[in-house]
Amino acid sequence: DGGITQSPKYLFRKEGQNVTLSCEQNLNHDAMYWYRQDPGQGLRLIYYSQIVNDFQKGDIAEGYSVSREKKESFPLTVTSAQKNPTAFYLCASSMVVTGELFFGEGSRLTVL
Amino acid sequence: DAKTTQPTSMDCAEGRAANLPCNHSTISGNEYVYWYRQIHSQGPQYIIHGLKNNETNEMASLIITEDRKSSTLILPHATLRDTAVYYCIVRVRMQTSYDKVIFGPGTSLSVIP
Numbered sequence: 001d002g003g004i005t006q007s008p009k010y011l012f013r014k015e016g017q018n019v020t021l022s023c024e025q026n027l028n029h030d031a032m033y034w035y036r037q038d039p040g041q042g043l044r045l046i047y048y049s050q051i052v053n054d055f056q057k058g059d060i061a062e063g064y065s066v067s068r069e070k071k072e073s074f075p076l077t078v079t080s081a082q083k084n085p086t087a088f089y090l091c092a093s094s095m096v097v098t099g100e101l102f103f104g105e106g107s108r109l110t111v112l
Numbered sequence: 113d114a115k116t117t118q119p120t121s122m123d124c125a126e127g128r129a130a131n132l133p134c135n136h137s138t139i140s141g142n143e144y145v146y147w148y149r150q151i152h153s154q155g156p157q158y159i160i161h162g163l164k165n166n167e168t169n170e171m172a173s174l175i176i177t178e179d180r181k182s183s184t185l186i187l188p189h190a191t192l193r194d195t196a197v198y199y200c201i202v203r204v205r206m207q208t209s210y211d212k213v214i215f216g217p218g219t220s221l222s223v224i225p
Contacts, residue, residue, distance in 0.1 A: 004155075033213060042199070043156070043215035059214075090155055094213075099144065099203055101213065103155030 002027045006091050006104035013085075013111050019078045021107045023091035032074035033092040033101070036060060043090060049074055050096065078109065085111045115139065116200045121220040124194075130187040132219050134200030137181045142204050145176060147185045149196040150218070156199060159185065190223045197221070 004025045013019050023032065031050050035043040045058030049068040063082025068074055074093075078085045088108050092101040117135045124130040136145060146161040160167055160174045162183070167174040173186040187194055199218040 035215070042217040045214060048213070088153070092155075092213075099146065100158045100161065101146075101148070101156070102158065105155050106153070108153075 004091060004093055004102055004104040006089075006107050009105065009107060011107060011109045013109070015111055016080045018080060019085070019109060021076045021078070021089055021091075021109070023074045023076065023104060024072055025074075025093045025102070026072060027093060027095075027102060028071070029093035029102070030071070030096045031094045032068070033094075034058075034064075034066065034074070034076045035090040035092065037088040037090060037106075046076065046089075085109060115143075115202050115214065116216055118198075118200055118216060118219045120217070121222070123222050123224055124187075124190045126192060126223050126225050127189055130190040130194065130221060130223070132185040132187075132198050132200075132221065133182065134185070135182045136200070136202050139180050139202050140204075143202045144204070145174065145180075145183050146201050146203060147172070147174065148199045148201070148215075149194075150199065151193075151196045156215075159198075190221075192223050192225065195221060195223045 034046040049055035147159040148156040150156040197218040
């Protein structure tokens with residue numbers, strides 16, 4: 001079945017370590033997005049990409065990096081520069097024309 | 113910043129209609145209204161979208177005012193499984209659009225038995 005797969009679902013890391021979260025989609029969608037969600041809060045946009053090899057910063061890009069080498073994949077790296085990385089991370093994709101976002105199940109990162 | 117405002121929380125009795133309002137007073141002519149919902153600790157799920165006409169699908173109905181400055185999502189017969197956070201967003205729906213898609217805090221709907 002088509003969909004978006006995020007991995008890992010749960011991740012624990014020590015402070016100061018870089019962490020990469022995977023996001024893969026087989027929906028043939030052009031656009032992909034990364035959001036961060038803190039407890040009881042809405043979604044905040046980290047990065048988004050409309051096409052391969054191009055991406056734009058969202059509202060809270062500091063301390064994060066992404067790549068878009070393939071249409072299907074949009075990995076997010078949480079670097080040691082991110083001051084408070086513990087959060088729920090959500091990846092989404094959409095066809096540019098239709099606009100509906102399809103979300104993965106999320107990755108919960110805890111930094112100890 | 114999000115372009116929409118929604119009440120923080122609402123309650124609804126099971127079996128009754130849940131009416132969730134959303135204000136988008138600065139909406140542009142080419143922006144659509146989208147609704148999503150998020151059940152605890154899961155990824156948000158698309159519900160419905162519309163431009164200016166009322167829309168209905170198997171999940172819900174969307175009523176957009178004539179001036180397009182507000183809308184209401186209607187869940188006709190709320191069940192306990194509809195307890196979730198509901199997000200209203202506006203976005204351009206163009207092939208060449210490079211938009212951010214901003215989510216506000218949404219409305220936390222509690223369906224009461």
